[in-house]
Amino acid sequence: xxxxxxxxxxxxxxxxxxxxxxxxxxxxxxxxxxxxxxxxxxxxxxxxxxxxxxxxxxxxxxxxxxxxxxxxxxxxxxxxxxxxxxxxxxxxxxxxxxxxxxxxxxxxxxxxxxxxxxxxxxxxxxxxxxxxxxxxxxxxxxxxxxxxxxxxxxxxxxxxxxxxxxxxxxxxxxxxxxxxxxxxxxxxxxxxxxxxxxxxxxxxxxxxx
Amino acid sequence: xxxxxxxxxxxxxxxxxxxxxxxxxxxxxxxxxxxxxxxxxxxxxxxxxxxxxxxxxxxxxxxxxxxxxxxxxxxxxxxxxxxxxxxxxxxxxxxxxxxxxxxxxxxxxxxxxxxxxxxxxxxxxxxxxxxxxxxxxxxxxxxxxxxxxxxxxxxxxxxxxxxxxxxxxxxxxxxxxxxxxxxxxxxxxxxxxxxxxxxxxxxxxxxxxxxxxxxxxxxxxxxxxxxxxxxxxxxxxxxxxxxxxxxxxxxxxxxxxxxxxxxxxxxxxxxxxxxxxxxx
Numbered sequence: 426x427x428x429x430x431x432x433x434x435x436x437x438x439x440x441x442x443x444x445x446x447x448x449x450x451x452x453x454x455x456x457x458x459x460x461x462x463x464x465x466x467x468x469x470x471x472x473x474x475x476x477x478x479x480x481x482x483x484x485x486x487x488x489x490x491x492x493x494x495x496x497x498x499x500x501x502x503x504x505x506x507x508x509x510x511x512x513x514x515x516x517x518x519x520x521x522x523x524x525x526x527x528x529x530x531x532x533x534x535x536x537x538x539x540x541x542x543x544x545x546x547x548x549x550x551x552x553x554x555x556x557x558x559x560x561x562x563x564x565x566x567x568x569x570x571x572x573x574x575x576x577x578x579x580x581x582x583x584x585x586x587x588x589x590x591x592x593x594x595x596x597x598x599x600x601x602x603x604x605x606x607x608x609x610x611x612x613x614x615x616x617x618x619x620x621x622x623x624x625x626x627x628x629x630x631x632x633x634x
Numbered sequence: 635x636x637x638x639x640x641x642x643x644x645x646x647x648x649x650x651x652x653x654x655x656x657x658x659x660x661x662x663x664x665x666x667x668x669x670x671x672x673x674x675x676x677x678x679x680x681x682x683x684x685x686x687x688x689x690x691x692x693x694x695x696x697x698x699x700x701x702x703x704x705x706x707x708x709x710x711x712x713x714x715x716x717x718x719x720x721x722x723x724x725x726x727x728x729x730x731x732x733x734x735x736x737x738x739x740x741x742x743x744x745x746x747x748x749x750x751x752x753x754x755x756x757x758x759x760x761x762x763x764x765x766x767x768x769x770x771x772x773x774x775x776x777x778x779x780x781x782x783x784x785x786x787x788x789x790x791x792x793x794x795x796x797x798x799x800x801x802x803x804x805x806x807x808x809x810x811x812x813x814x815x816x817x818x819x820x821x822x823x824x825x826x827x828x829x830x831x832x833x834x835x836x837x838x839x840x841x842x843x844x845x846x847x848x849x850x851x852x853x854x855x856x857x858x859x860x861x862x863x864x865x866x867x868x869x870x871x872x873x874x875x876x877x878x879x880x881x882x883x884x885x886x887x888x889x890x891x892x893x894x895x896x897x898x899x900x901x902x903x904x905x906x907x908x909x910x911x912x913x914x
Contacts, residue, residue: 458729458730458749458751459729459878459881459882461729461730461731464729464730464731464732464747464749465747467730467749468746468747468748468749469750469773470749470750470771470772470773470774472749473749473750473751473771473772473773474771474772474773477770477771477772523895523899524895524898524899524902525898525899525902526899526902526903526906563769563772564769566752566767566769566772567767567769571755571756571757571758571761572756572867572869574752574756575727575753575756575757575867575869575870575873576869578753578756578869578873579869579872579873579877582873582877582881583877585881586877586880586881586884586885589881589885590884590885590888593885593888593889593892594888594892597892597895597896601892601896602895602896602899603896603899603900603902603903604899604902604903
């Protein structure tokens with residue numbers, strides 16, 4: 426059997442799937458406001474209630490995870506905000522890599538490559554934006570001034586557009602892209618082959634081996 | 635069709651509030667027996683004005699203001715209801731077109747398709763739309779004056795006057811072609827000016843592209859509690875004119891880019907695998 430290395434521990438994987446499940450529900454119920462033809466689904470606030478149920482899960486999942494996995498949370502947050510010159514190189518090399526499978530200019534990557542890190546950073550930052558603006562719209566709809574609520578809607582929607590686009594990219598790269606195989610395993614089984622780790626996350630592989 | 639409007643002459647209004655009652659009666663907007671629970675305060679709050687505010691079942695109310703001028707106190711009455719703007723913030727911001735312009739220029743809405751998002755409530759420069767919101771579930775439906783065009787209760791389609799106009803004893807309310815009412819209103823303002831009301835003003839002739847409720851005021855709009863220069867806020871315009879198209883553009887470009895990448899990357903894979911196959 427090929428040698429395997431652990432990439433994501435079980436609690437992290439559970440958090441990922443609960444959180445992403447909630448996100449998909451939130452994304453689809455929010456998308457309805459951008460597709461007037463589907464507004465029949467939003468009639469009588471049905472999707473609004475589903476949106477609220479999903480957000481409870483979306484917020485509760487990390488809140489339960491963080492105190493139980495404090496060290497890895499801190500490590501993860503630090504990772505999202507650690508950026509260096511290698512990340513610029515990655516961004517320059519990415520188009521040739523993802524279109525033509527040309528790895529030559531690709532610098533060795535850490536635990537997360539630059540693209541994953543960018544997505545992870547957006548999850549953290551946009552998650553906070555979603556939470557704060559959404560909370561104000563939910564709990565202070567009657568109390569807050571209209572102008573503030575209008576800006577909350579705008580920010581919520583800007584975050585929605587950014588997160589939505591990156592969400593497409595995330596799914597595409599982990600499941601659909603013809604040349605990227607194996608990264609899905611890291612979130613389902615938690616492990617990837619040593620071969621995969623060496624070629625895709627060289628810097629990280631050296632750290633752990 | 636020629637645009638229609640209501641002309642409210644504040645200098646003739648006696649604040650009998652017959653319009654409020656008629657509005658409720660025709661539109662079947664029964665207020666429940668006043669208690670504090672359903673939002674209507676039954677205790678004295680220092681004014682003859684009643685009820686204290688617009689609500690989902692109070693689409694029209696007369697506001698009372700005491701103003702000191704010419705050495706005495708004047709009682710000014712303002713009609714508070716939907717202004718039926720031409721450049722209507724609520725129509726701009728409604729995500730699914732539930733709010734729309736009636737062919738006669740009024741702002742009508744389809745309550746069945748209203749999702750209860752409440753964007754119109756936040757956007758209205760006159761603070762008119764109302765909803766009863768369940769704060770836990772967020773479920774709500776917006777309500778406001780329909781200028782008597784509510785489906786099933788449509789007086790205008792029958793060629794009748796709106797209920798408030800029909801009932802007004804001192805004829806402070808008039809209904810008719812908007813252009814006719816603008817000239818009538820201008821005339822009345824000039825009469826008031828010649829009688830010494832130097833601040834007299836026809837409100838709604840040009841505000842927000844022209845309102846479909848015109849006000850003959852014998853003082854400045856501020857004295858009547860009306861915004862002197864009502865505006866559709868930037869964030870209101872941004873939502874429909876920038877954010878929604880931006881969302882479609884970026885989302886579409888992302889999917890297009892990924893599709894393109896898929897085609898190229900698949901070809902790359904085929905090309906790189908071919909030599910291996912030949913060796914077999």
